Every structure is written in structure tokens, then in C-alpha cells.
Amino acid sequence: MSKEITSREKDYSQWYNDIILKAGLADYSAVRGCMIIKPYGFALWEKMRDQLDKRFKETGHQNAYFPLFIPKSFLSKEAAHVEGFAKECAVVTHYRLKNDPDGNGIIVDPEAKLEEELIIRPTSETIIWNTYKTWIQSYRDLPLLINQWANVVRWEMRTRLFLRTTEFLWQEGHTAHATSQEAIDETIQMLNVYAEFAEDWMAMPVVKGVKSINERFAGAVDTYCIEALMQDGKALQAGTSHFLGQNFAKAFDVKFSDKENKLDYVWATSWGVSTRLIGALVMAHSDDDGLVLPPKLAPIQVVIIPIYKGDEQKKMVDEKVAKIVEDCKSLNISVKYDDDDSRRPGWKFAEYEMKGVPIRIAIGARDIEQNVAEVARRDNKTKETMSLDGLADALNHLLNDIQENIYNRAAQFRNEHITKADTWEDFVQLLDEKCGFISAHWDGTPETEDKIKELTKATIRCIPLDNQKEEGKCILTGNPSGERVLFARAY
RNA sequence: CGGGGCGUAGCGUAGCCCGGUUAUCGCGCCACAUUUGGGAUGUGGAGGUCGCAAGUUCGAAUCUUGCCGCCCCGACCA
Numbered sequence: 001m002s003k004e005i006t007s008r009e010k011d012y013s014q015w016y017n018d019i020i021l022k023a024g025l026a027d028y029s030a031v032r033g034c035m036i037i038k039p040y041g042f043a044l045w046e047k048m049r050d051q052l053d054k055r056f057k058e059t060g061h062q063n064a065y066f067p068l069f070i071p072k073s074f075l076s077k078e079a080a081h082v083e084g085f086a087k088e089c090a091v092v093t094h095y096r097l098k099n100d101p102d103g104n105g106i107i108v109d110p111e112a113k114l115e116e117e118l119i120i121r122p123t124s125e126t127i128i129w130n131t132y133k134t135w136i137q138s139y140r141d142l143p144l145l146i147n148q149w150a151n152v153v154r155w156e157m158r159t160r161l162f163l164r165t166t167e168f169l170w171q172e173g174h175t176a177h178a179t180s181q182e183a184i185d186e187t188i189q190m191l192n193v194y195a196e197f198a199e200d201w202m203a204m205p206v207v208k209g210v211k212s213i214n215e216r217f218a219g220a221v222d223t224y225c226i227e228a229l230m231q232d233g234k235a236l237q238a239g240t241s242h243f244l245g246q247n248f249a250k251a252f253d254v255k256f257s258d259k260e261n262k263l264d265y266v267w268a269t270s271w272g273v274s275t276r277l278i279g280a281l282v283m284a285h286s287d288d289d290g291l292v293l294p295p296k297l298a299p300i301q302v303v304i305i306p307i308y309k310g311d312e313q314k315k316m317v318d319e320k321v322a323k324i325v326e327d328c329k330s331l332n333i334s335v336k337y338d339d340d341d342s343r344r345p346g347w348k349f350a351e352y353e354m355k356g357v358p359i360r361i362a363i364g365a366r367d368i369e370q371n372v373a374e375v376a377r378r379d380n381k382t383k384e385t386m387s388l389d390g391l392a393d394a395l396n397h398l399l400n401d402i403q404e405n406i407y408n409r410a411a412q413f414r415n416e417h418i419t420k421a422d423t424w425e426d427f428v429q430l431l432d433e434k435c436g437f438i439s440a441h442w443d444g445t446p447e448t449e450d451k452i453k454e455l456t457k458a459t460i461r462c463i464p465l466d467n468q469k470e471e472g473k474c475i476l477t478g479n480p481s482g483e484r485v486l487f488a489r490a491y
Numbered sequence: 492c493g494g495g496g497c498g499u500a501g502c503g504u505a506g507c508c509c510g511g512u513u514a515u516c517g518c519g520c521c522a523c524a525u526u527u528g529g530g531a532u533g534u535g536g537a538g539g540u541c542g543c544a545a546g547u548u549c550g551a552a553u554c555u556u557g558c559c560g561c562c563c564c565g566a567c568c569a
Contacts, residue, residue: 013563028561087567123569157492157567164568217569225569237569276569307528346529353529364528374528491569 012232013160019282020161022354023291033159033166037275040355043299045169045275049149051201051297052171052273055193061145061173066127068151069118074126078251084218085122088155092118120153125219125244125270128174129252136176136266139258143186144176162279163236163491170274176266178258180245183267184222187243190271191224194239202277203294203407204228204284205414206238207437207486209462213446214453217270221245227461227486229414230283233435235461235488238280241271279491285379285406291356292378294406295399302328302335302395303357305348307364314339320368320388324361327392333399353378358402359395379406420484427475427487431458437488441481443474452476458487 020026025041037045053063069092076082096112121127128146136144149171159165173190177183191208198206206226216223220242228238249255249265256266285292295301304324306317321337328335336357338348345362352360356378363373373391376383379402386394417436421427430438442448442460452475453459463485472481 017562032560084568152569154568156569158563158565168569170569240569272569274569305528309527341527344527344529344531346527346531348530349528350530362528366528 019286035165047297056147061147064146066124070121070127072117078219081219090120090153090155122154129248133252133254136256139178142178147173168274170272172272175269180267183269184243187241187269191241195226201296205411207464209464212460214449217242219247225462235490236280239273244268284410290354293356295358295403298358300336300357301333302359303352304337304361306339307345313365331392331396437486439484440475441472442485443477443479448476458489461486461488
């Protein structure tokens, strides 16, 4: 596998883009850095969204929606926050266009300048905390557990389909609590929701951890994250959950009276995952034939392709398939019968492979005579002949198998690519030749992390939550260290 | 914002260095026929401001200048 990856590494970007375009997930747009999510890609996002949303509600959260526009002054109320986002904000300065008096088409009407510019939200902490100020007076108003599904805009220099687009879709949870501990518990709880979703639904193993100061969210006290490993050996931050302390409460003056009538600032969290998860999915499982989707998230789990000569055979196949479709639906298997006559079977086989459909069934007169169908699985490209009796049940098992198999495959790859390094030479060599996560000692200072980044482009992805304490010496400075941290080159 | 590559039909391209009839080829599209178990075949057909603008020239896809856009690599970042 790693050989394949090495040969692929050079063209990895091209490979990644091809898979997305050919699977029909997304398209480039007319607007620089933005992306069009096509129906198939959006169906996938909806499946992810629905499952996450369900979990948010099970953990007591409610959805709400806040404005797209943020007054410029809001953003500057929390110092670290504005510092972190200032360089990538889109700004609305005018509210009207008019015909150019010189006949050059339409121009911005200089008369229509806004008194205060509006920022298109790069994230919603500020506008939400400005609102929370009016919602929270008493401990009875707490905890306040709100999530929003929204689009945000970050004007990045360089973009990449799904991984980093100028506008992207995400969810952002924003909660307020009476105590520090309660907020920390919430932060960890949501991190666990993300980790379980990544592993159980996306079949993508992740490392749960906490970020170093350098990688911390702008305005957070602590940033927790899930880190995944892509097939080219680079790490990807797949989700974050922030303990914000009282930073935003202080910036927006959000105080509450506790049971003893003492006034205090509330404690906050925020957490989010984005359409970046789709990019993660692509890079975690795909192969050279296209996308490979985990059955639990695949918009189409089973595709059935008829093979026939003439109307008579078609009718016969239709009848058999109708029964299979009905049985599948009763088991909640999402099934598509593609009897489009304008495409030949071979074309369809290739098409659905590129789309990552987990199971493909081919059925023709020959099979029906023997009461069987050809069942092909996408994950390992094997085919077997299965009886039509009890087929839906068998498919159900097969879907579970595939889900498990692609998780195990990704987990094996990930585990093989967490390597310990104890000397600087090993560290550099591992980064260049093996890639993946490097577990190494670090003296705990931002300066050392910066230096390592400068020398190797590797950053500390996280300090794993389940870390073993271990005495050692920093890989760069030789200063004492109490535990290993995970380094990697990252997206 | 720096470095590299590119812009010719819906997509992918040849032609450009060395200017010259009607701009090449493949895929896709339309029609008909034969086909259908791994991206079918034949015949016929439609489709072009050669990225934009200016210049040189009898003549520009081709040469010159300016501009615009896209992709990749850096810095930035989820």
C-alpha cells in the first residue's frame, strides 16, 4: 500500500480532484475559491448532517440561526479572536449599485456606503455572544445549548475542494454554562460525539487530543480536536471543540446571578465540523478507481443494473428487481435500480464505482434461471453469486461487513503510520520517507514548535487525550519532556 | 502575494517556435440501425468571439504589448 502511495504522492492533488469531479460530488465555480456542491455531494452532506444533528439533539442541543453579517466592531471585542481572523474576512462596504453615468455598466453607488462595515461571518462567536448577553441573566437560563447550521466565509489565499474553500458549510455549537467544569465537560462530550461519528459512520479512525498553544483556536482557552490520517500520510484536522473559558463572556459582558445571588461571567464552549469532512472521506478511503463510501453514509447503498436482450427479458428482470427493491426498502437499505436504456452495463459499472456505491448487483436472464444475482462490493472489488432468496438480508450483512472492513483498513494504515522518533535525524527521516504521525518528545514551548515547523513543515497535531506519561528529551532542544506529542505534516 | 504551468466546441487536445485556403483529433451531443455479462459499433449530422484588448502585417490561433482567468507549489488556514 505504501508503495502505491509514494507513486501517487506527486499527483495526489490531481488524484484527489479527479475523484471528486468524476464522482460528481462537486464542481469548480465561477467565483474564485468557491465550490459548487452537486446533488450527489450534497446528498452525502445531508446524510452526515442528519446523523450529527440527531446526536446534537440527543445531547440536549437546539438549533437556531444567527445573521450572516457581523458588525465590524463585534469582531474586535475579543483580542485574540480578531487577531486570528482579521486577515481572512470578506467585508461589505456598500448596499446599492447603480448604472454608471459614463455608460460602463453597473457600478457601486458611492452614495450607498455603510456607516459601519459588515463582516461576512468567518465564524459566529461574536454575534452569538452579543445575543447571549440579552438571553442570560440568571443561573436558570443556563446551560444554554445552541447549534447552528450555516455557511461561513474565510478568504484563504489558497483553496482546495472541500478541504479549504472560500465559502463552506458547517455547524457551529455555542454553549454557555454556570461553571468551568460544566463547560469543560461539554467540550469533551462534543469531541466524543465527533470522534464517534468519524469512526462509526465515516469509518475513519481519529486521534482525540488537545492542541498546543500555537494551533489553538483564536479566543479559546483550550482547543480539543480529532485528527485523522489521509492516505498520502498527511494529517487532517477533522473537527474541533473549544473550551472558551470566560473570554467571550468578558468581551461581551455576559454575566449571570448564581443561587447565592453572586454575579459571575458565564463559561463557554464552541465546536464545529464542516464540509471538510467530505474531503476527509475522499482521502481516507478512495482508490484509483474512484470514491469508496462507507455504507452508513452512502446516498445509494446498493445499485442494481439489469442485463437483458429485448423487452421480454427486460420485463422479467424488472419483476425480479421490484421484489429485491421492496425487500431492501423494508430493511432501510437505500437502493437504486438503474434501468436507463441509454447506458450499457459496462458503462454503469464504471460509473457507480467512481461514485463509491458500496454494493452493485448485476442481474440478467442467465441469473434469473438459476435464481441468483451477481453481487460486487466496492471496497475490495470482489464479486460473488448470491441467491435471490433472502438477498436483502444478505445485502444488509454485506453492508455491515463493508463498513467494518473499510474502517479496519483505514485503522491498520493509521496505526502503521504512528511512529516513535527519539532523535532529530529519525524524526526528519520519518517525516520525509514514511510520513504519518510521529510520536515524539517536545519541551512544551511555542518557540520550539515554531522552529520545528520552520525546519520540517511539521506541526503538533495534538497531545493525545489518552497519552501515557513518559520522561524524555525534546526532539529538537533536548530539554526535559513529560510526554510524547503527535507531529505531522498536515492539510 | 511570490515561483511554475496553462487558456483553441460541453470536456480533453493538435497546430504556435518558423504568420498563408474551409483550425486537428478524441470523448461527449443529435438522428438512424445493429447492440447490451466491464466505459459498444457503423453511417450521417450539429457545435468555434482560438481567454480579452490593442498593435505589427496584404494576411494573426501563431509575432509584440497590456490585461483577465484557472490549476499546481509556497506563505495563511477548518
